[in-house]
Amino acid sequence: MSHYTKQDIMRLVEENDVEFIRLQFTDVFGTLKNVAITARQLEKALDNKCMFDGSSVDGFVRIDESDMYLYPDLDTFSIFSWRSSSVQVARLICDVYRPDGIPFEGDPRGVLKKVLRKAAKMGYNFCVGPECEFFLFHTDEEGRPTTITHEKAGYFDVAPLDLGENARRDIVLTLEEMGFEIEASHHEVAPAQHEIDFKYTNALKTADNIMTFKLVVKSIAKRHGLYASFMPKPITEVDGSGMHINMSLWNNGKNIFADSKGKLGISEVGYHFLAGVLKYAPEMALITNPLINSYKRLVPGYEAPIDITWSTSNRSPLVRIPAARGVGTRLEFRSPDAAANPYLTLAVCLAAGLAGVQEGMDPGPQMSGNQYEMSNEERAAAEIRSLPRDMRESIRAFRNSEFMKEILGEHIFNMYLNAKTKELQSYQSQVTDWEINEYLYKI
Template sequence: MAQITLEQVGQVEQIQSTIKEKNVELLHLQFVDIEGILKNITITADQLDDAVEGKIMLDGSSIKGFSPINKSDCYLLPDLNTFAVMPWTETDGYAEARFLCSVTNTDGTLFEGDTRNVLKKTVARAAEKGYTISVGPELEFFLFKTDEKGYPTTELGDLGGYFEPSPKDLGEKVRVEIFKTLKAMGFTIEALHHEVAEGQHEISFKYADALGAADLAITYKWVVKTIAAQFGLHASFMPKPVFGINGSGMHVNMSFFKDGENLFFDESDELQLSNEAYSFIAGLLENMKGFVAITNPLVNSYKRLVPGYEAPCYLAWSASNRSALIRIPAARGMGTRVELRCPDPSSNPYLTFAVIASAGLDGVEKGLQAPAPINEDIFDMTDARREELGIDSLPAGLEAAVAELEAGEIGLKTLGEHVFNEYVAAKKAEWDDYRTTVHAWELKNYQYKF
């Protein structure tokens, strides 16, 4: 079982104080499956000590991508930094709280099938070089109306447009309530607004270390869905839920720090970018096709990654051009960062941040050279012009993306054998199910005609 450090003793005492002050009776021990879907086991607050020591058991054979039935016993190890009271449960004399957990084996070692542990390994790999990884994700979502049973319909929650306020933006009151909830749970919120598409929204929060940012992303999705449901709405992080309008992305801003300094900043360079920043960009471009099945994991993901809807699908970078897959936001100094624009919010943030950091780290370790930036609008280019500039494109569908994942090195290197094999098998099964299903489009176009 887990050994408690002196620092953790202080944390536990603070948690016990909050539990007493808020009258917390139930603790939800949360973790994610291989797809990043949140799960939890609920215990009483009286079992806090057992939880902190990693004594709460989990049947891993029941979780997608975890353990076979003959090796099913796992344990949950709460991350004390993720303790938070759930504001919507608070009433007079009662409340509930949660921890995010890593999964361990029966001997206390980290379980290799837990995707949170995959990210931990990448963070440790960077730390061996003296680097810390900073990540700021931007997750967009849609709000849909629900039916009398609470199930989502295809009717959007509002008809507002980019940055529009109420009364057109009927989602404003929902965003404000989400903001209040996230703030109460420790988030630092930077902005909230209506996005480009009807019914689409974004609430941006402050960056954190890679593991912390993934924890925030998982928590954010959970809170958004929970609060939306209270308004009779369904929040969807599906990448392309509505044909003909913009889909939802999860732009990932990332930088490396060393000795407290941003490793990507160099004041003497024309773009004020360091050699490490250029090599990081080169690592992303070299490995991008090999990890897009992680950052864009659904059949539906590739209906967003088409020209014309602000979702970049061409392998290029620029200091400002938003049609490029990789962009360098204007901030410099400590705020210098690389923004990868193709990931979507259906992806597992632990795996997404791990493969992005790993690919960039490969570029830095190998001293790869980034190609020249592309400042023209890539969407308006002819195929011949893109070929002339050597601009490749992302795989056009999940099947091709999974094939690239299998053929490349970055996936297995980052995910480890267990998660890699389970993930590939799950995505192949997903594609096969989609491929063999008769869809409404086929019936509409073929049934009567033929």
């Protein structure tokens, strides 16, 4: 990881003829924001003197306490290599601070940094590798997104079946130019669905990378006349898009989850961490699966988890332990989707796992076989808990969670809960096309 100084940043801007710098930050709901400055204002920004109106950002502050400051993280400096214009543009990802120099409690990046400090005090470095899925759709004559695709490709198919291959290749090359190490890219199960996986690293950098990844995917797709969507379930009766989170704890270059003498090659710490994630999964769901649409992905038969179980042998449980051992030992948390705020998602995952470690939790026995084929009676007999089936259940679990309030802080907890409650109420008041088609001619 680079360790830039202010002088390094100013030199890089000058040497690369950068004229604009985007000071980026993320709101509570995972939407990327920025304040753009010219190179002449760079020194001011690097001195943490760039101010913005926090009251205009969802989930931040009221209008009577609106002044906020952006503190750039110098190690996030990167040049946007994909821009076709002659004007060079760079970015710095920023933390949000109050005017008195105190970190803003509503900054999602700050929430993750707080939990990471707790992990560091316990001797752990939290590393994460995401698996990000998305769709590439056509746009209409006015450039607006649709859910239309002409391709019929499926899992691992290639061109000419895979009509998005060229766009995906350009996305990968652009990401590599920006310093990403891309481990794999391929067509996914559904037509027009794709996946690009980048190498694991520390959780803060991973969250930053996810935000950058989504920006690059959307930008390059637009250049190809396509629209990239990270919506969890844009089309009925096909697989939705997830963002599987591969997690491990490290200490002094050693993967703490690995133990060649342990059961299944997993350490006691690994099992305790797993148990914590399983315990708090329902309470975390409103963060990891934040949309009404998210729960239309979490249904039987479409390779997304519905029950709170773990396994090494199949992909239907909530948490899978992939076959790799040693440095590759990890837990794959399969319910999150890319609509989630990555900073908050990784923060609650880590906090849940650490709680499991501190309390010595037991994950229980692993589940074998296809859980989608289990009856309700079999689930009850095995005492299997389920993930929330819709946002109403998810809101209820979140609202009653002292754990989530502690991790997120009261500001984000209350802002987030209120916003999602209003979102659900708005959805429930709408008359949908399904209702018209189902009932209009019958009643």
